[in-house]
Amino acid sequence: MQVEASIALNELDPQIAAFIAQMGKGWAQHKALDTVSFPEARHIAEQVRAPWIQGGPQMALTTELAIPFGEDTIPVRIHRPIKDAGALPALVYLHGGGWTIFSINTHDRLMREYASRAGICVIGVDYSLSPEVRFPRALEETIEVVRWLRRHGGEQGIDPDRLATGGDSAGANLAIATAIHLRDAEQPQAVKAMLLNYGAFDTDCHNASYERFGGPAFMLGGQEMEDFWKNYLGEDFGKRLPLACPLHAELSGLPPAFLCIPNCDVLLDENLEMEKRLRAAGVDTTARIYEGASHSFLEAVSIAEVADRALSEASEWLDESLRR
Secondary structure (H helix, E strand, O other): OHHHHHHHHOOOOHHHHHHHHHHHHHHHOOOOHHHOOHHHHHHHHHHHHHHHHOOOOOOOEEEEEEEEEOOEEEEEEEEEOOOOOOOEEEEEEEOOOOOOOOOOOOOHHHHHHHHHHHOOEEEEEOOOOOOOOOOOHHHHHHHHHHHHHHHHHHHHOEEEEEEEEEEEOHHHHHHHHHHHHHHHOOOOOOOOEEEEEOOOOOOOOOOHHHHHHOEHHHOEOHHHHHHHHHHHHHHHOOOOOOOOOHHHOOOOOOOOEEEEEEEEOOOHHHHHHHHHHHHHOOOOEEEEEEEEEEOOHHHHOOOOHHHHHHHHHHHHHHHHHHOO
């Protein structure tokens, strides 16, 4: 196992390895997350991630809104890259973090990158986190954001007929689950495209890619991912509910999908399997495998060429998909 892990480490892109090392130094300055409360863990995560959201594109307008949801509200952040361009297509973006940590703040640069590169609005959803709130709350909130944009997007300079869902890791899970739900709710045109960045699609945390690429040297480990799943699903862990584990859902009739797949990621196998199942279901699927890239590698855009390329390729695809 140690020999295998050493060989796998040699596959990392040097710039991504530098990113992971710098991130590791940031985490080392704080208490281990499993020794603190969830609110404190989220505060630490924002501090560690803060250097990586600096810089990047400037937006013409950024708006903070609270979308009604029953007796509560859903905080969203809308990035608009262009002034006076009429109603723009939009990407509803769901941040990663195992449904447990991270926020629209930790992923703000990623959202601005997509907005600028694709020339679209990007709406970040600050969905409720687990384990305080479990499945399906975050999914229900995301669905409501899409429905709200369908009704009120025009008021924000957004074309309600050209919406994509997207996200990374747990966020990619929410993105495709939202599209599945809306398809089944007889709203097949609500989502026009899906951007799926190294998604968490299944609760199996013991496959070959976990064995090969698990641990802090690759950003995410098997036990960590299993804990995230348990936080999210609670008593439903292991049931493989289709909207929680979309690898086991009916995938036909979904909108076009772009899968960003790093080849040094614990989630590699399930992302390759998702690509296979989407194609088998007749879904228009584009998949790009990024050599030497790890989980979370897109956040290294300030120092890593592979992250810059992945963002550009996905943004070009978004532009084409939402302007058809």
